[in-house]
Amino acid sequence: MAMATATTGTLFIRTPLFRSISLATKPHSFHLKASAMEGREIKEEENVGGTEKKKIFVAGATGSTGKRIVEQLLAKGFAVKAGVRDVDKAKSTFPGANPNLQIVKADVTEGSTKLAEAISDDSEAVICATGFRRSWDLLAPWKVDNYGTVNLVEACRKQNVNRFILISSILVNGAAMGQLFNPAYIILNVFGLVLVAKLQAEQYIRKSGINYTIIRPGGLRNDPPKGNIVMEPEDTLYEGSISRDQVAEVAVDALLHPESHYKVVEIVARIEAPKRSFEELFGSIKQR
Numbered sequence: 001m002a003m004a005t006a007t008t009g010t011l012f013i014r015t016p017l018f019r020s021i022s023l024a025t026k027p028h029s030f031h032l033k034a035s036a037m038e039g040r041e042i043k044e045e046e047n048v049g050g051t052e053k054k055k056i057f058v059a060g061a062t063g064s065t066g067k068r069i070v071e072q073l074l075a076k077g078f079a080v081k082a083g084v085r086d087v088d089k090a091k092s093t094f095p096g097a098n099p100n101l102q103i104v105k106a107d108v109t110e111g112s113t114k115l116a117e118a119i120s121d122d123s124e125a126v127i128c129a130t131g132f133r134r135s136w137d138l139l140a141p142w143k144v145d146n147y148g149t150v151n152l153v154e155a156c157r158k159q160n161v162n163r164f165i166l167i168s169s170i171l172v173n174g175a176a177m178g179q180l181f182n183p184a185y186i187i188l189n190v191f192g193l194v195l196v197a198k199l200q201a202e203q204y205i206r207k208s209g210i211n212y213t214i215i216r217p218g219g220l221r222n223d224p225p226k227g228n229i230v231m232e233p234e235d236t237l238y239e240g241s242i243s244r245d246q247v248a249e250v251a252v253d254a255l256l257h258p259e260s261h262y263k264v265v266e267i268v269a270r271i272e273a274p275k276r277s278f279e280e281l282f283g284s285i286k287q288r
């Protein structure tokens with residue numbers, strides 16, 4: 001059963017056609033149970049007078065970006081269900097007990113039914129930070145970055161979770177952008193056409209009706225952020241890099257800003273770029 005949530009100020013409801021209706025509300029908290037696939041506005045501070053935290057499922061939680069997403073979600077007061085392939089690895093990635101962090105096994109190649117069980121009916125949104133690991137399996141990019149992501153969307157459908165945030169990549173549509181001979185496009189696609197696999201998954205998400213934010217970062221860096229975030233529409237950026245900390249920030253803030261709904265955003269960091277709020281950044285991108 002889907003649930004729409006009202007918090008102080010504004011109530012956002014999605015109709016079955018996924019049009020957003022914004023209603024002014026009095027400052028109180030309640031849950032509205034509604035029909036399948038309605039959307040929910042995610043807020044950090046939830047249930048005034050209550051203790052329930054919004055739970056976010058993170059796929060690929062032990063990855064370099066995924067673990068930052070988990071850490072930032074926890075720091076911002078969310079509860080997290082960390083979906084991982086290897087529970088023991090996750091226990092060392094996230095040492096110490098945290099009542100707001102739950103670790104569950106979730107291999108995206110194992111199909112939507114198992115994933116739906118992992119996501120369960122208590123997750124408000126899914127953030128997908130998976131990426132294939134290099135191996136002798138040339139089909140790994142298709143299994144993980146295409147079918148794996150599709151499986152996650154189908155699992156969301158099974159659990160009536162209607163918010164999906166994907167970490168994709170700039171240049172996924174490089175061929176259409178005239179970047180066929182861009183070395184980054186060539187090199188990345190040498191590994192099992194991973195950009196093509198990601199693009200196919202994006203297209204599936206966009207047709208699915210789920211409320212999505214597709215984040216396409218430039219080259220990922222483990223270093224702390226250098227420069228401010230630059231956000232551009234799809235098929236715009238073909239070079240540049242960004243700290244994984246900033247990518248995680250964009251993913252978490254997408255949960256908090258309705259300006260991010262149904263959008264594809266490309267991000268890099270630039271020293272000379274002005275600092276802009278997430279309202280401004282997401283608000284500057286048009287829905288297509």
Ligand SMILES: NC(=O)c1ccc[n+]([C@@H]2O[C@H](COP(=O)([O-])OP(=O)(O)OC[C@H]3O[C@@H](n4cnc5c(N)ncnc54)[C@H](OP(=O)(O)O)[C@@H]3O)[C@@H](O)[C@H]2O)c1
Pocket residue numbers: 059060061062063064065066084085086089106107108109129130131132133144148167168169170217218219220221244
């Ligand atoms: N590297 C770049 O410069 C770059 C640039 C743009 C976009 N991206 C994209 O950004 C995303 C995050 O990149 P990253 O470098 O931070 O990722 P990463 O460190 O390579 O982590 C990938 C995560 O995906 C998980 N994973 C792999 N196969 C899986 C499966 N079958 N089921 C469930 N989880 C699976 C891995 O699990 P384990 O921990 O168990 O291995 C890991 O947690 C990826 O989609 C990547 O393609 C990367």
